[in-house]
Amino acid sequence: MKYVIETQHLYKKFGNVTALDDINIRIQEQEFVAIMGASGSGKTTLMNILTGLDTATEGKVILDGVDAAQLDEVGRQRFRAEKIGLVFQQFHLIPYLTALENVMLAQHYHSVIDEKAAKAVLEQVGLAHRIHHRPNQLSGGEQQRVCIARALVNQPPVIFADEPTGNLDEQNEHLVLELLKNLNAQGRTIVMVTHNPELGALTDRTIYLHHGKFLKEECNAK
Numbered sequence: 001m002k003y004v005i006e007t008q009h010l011y012k013k014f015g016n017v018t019a020l021d022d023i024n025i026r027i028q029e030q031e032f033v034a035i036m037g038a039s040g041s042g043k044t045t046l047m048n049i050l051t052g053l054d055t056a057t058e059g060k061v062i063l064d065g066v067d068a069a070q071l072d073e074v075g076r077q078r079f080r081a082e083k084i085g086l087v088f089q090q091f092h093l094i095p096y097l098t099a100l101e102n103v104m105l106a107q108h109y110h111s112v113i114d115e116k117a118a119k120a121v122l123e124q125v126g127l128a129h130r131i132h133h134r135p136n137q138l139s140g141g142e143q144q145r146v147c148i149a150r151a152l153v154n155q156p157p158v159i160f161a162d163e164p165t166g167n168l169d170e171q172n173e174h175l176v177l178e179l180l181k182n183l184n185a186q187g188r189t190i191v192m193v194t195h196n197p198e199l200g201a202l203t204d205r206t207i208y209l210h211h212g213k214f215l216k217e218e219c220n221a222k
């Protein structure tokens with residue numbers, strides 16, 4: 001069995017708050033996993049450590065067989081850029097760039113720009129007709145789809161999404177989830193934080209956190 005993400009005795013402390021308390025999880029290649037739990041249970045903290053946006057107080061994260069903490073800063077950034085795509089609740093699009101330019105900016109930071117490939121991912125998320133629009137000319141659902149295109153454009157094997165539908169209405173929520181499911185069906189591993197049990201149930205497996213601890217996990221019916 002190949003695990004693409006593995007945590008070993010992960011702890012995160014903020015002063016005297018233990019946000020993560022001995023988390024040991026394994027996520028298989030091509031799995032779609034939801035992380036759920038009450039507010040303050042440690043979901044975002046876990047996501048931030050898995051993606052390298054924050055560091056653990058103790059313990060390890062092994063991503064695709066590699067403990068990125070052992071790499072130097074440049075190696076770590078390169079490794080993450082190759083392996084991970086990120087989607088957030090807040091879209092974090094550059095307001096004065098078009099959808100296409102926002103996606104091409106991610107290519108620029110990664111390696112070289114390739115307009116054809118950027119257009120292809122925007123097409124993949126159903127936005128072929130909106131590529132020259134700026135974020136304020138797009139609906140919330142469309143903006144989140146640009147973010148997914150941006151996360152996808154460098155072809156990372158793993159996508160992390162923290163409350164990706166938190167700012168969307170129900171219709172767009174389902175659209176974005178369908179899109180993530182399609183990407184998963186095409187072979188990507190997806191880890192998604194959500195508050196919504198209905199969305200969680202559409203993934204392969206739900207991991208529940210409670211006060212920073214692993215509470216339980218459930219395999220979801222197909």
Ligand SMILES: Nc1ncnc2c1ncn2[C@@H]1O[C@H](COP(=O)(O)OP(=O)(O)OP(=O)(O)O)[C@@H](O)[C@H]1O
Binds near residue numbers: 045
């Ligand atoms: N930078 C920080 N400094 C101090 N405490 C923090 C910090 N970030 C998170 N915490 C604390 O760690 C705990 C876990 O927070 P976290 O944001 O991971 O929870 P969450 O499950 O994502 O919550 P929500 O669903 O409300 O986003 C909380 O008690 C929170 O107050």
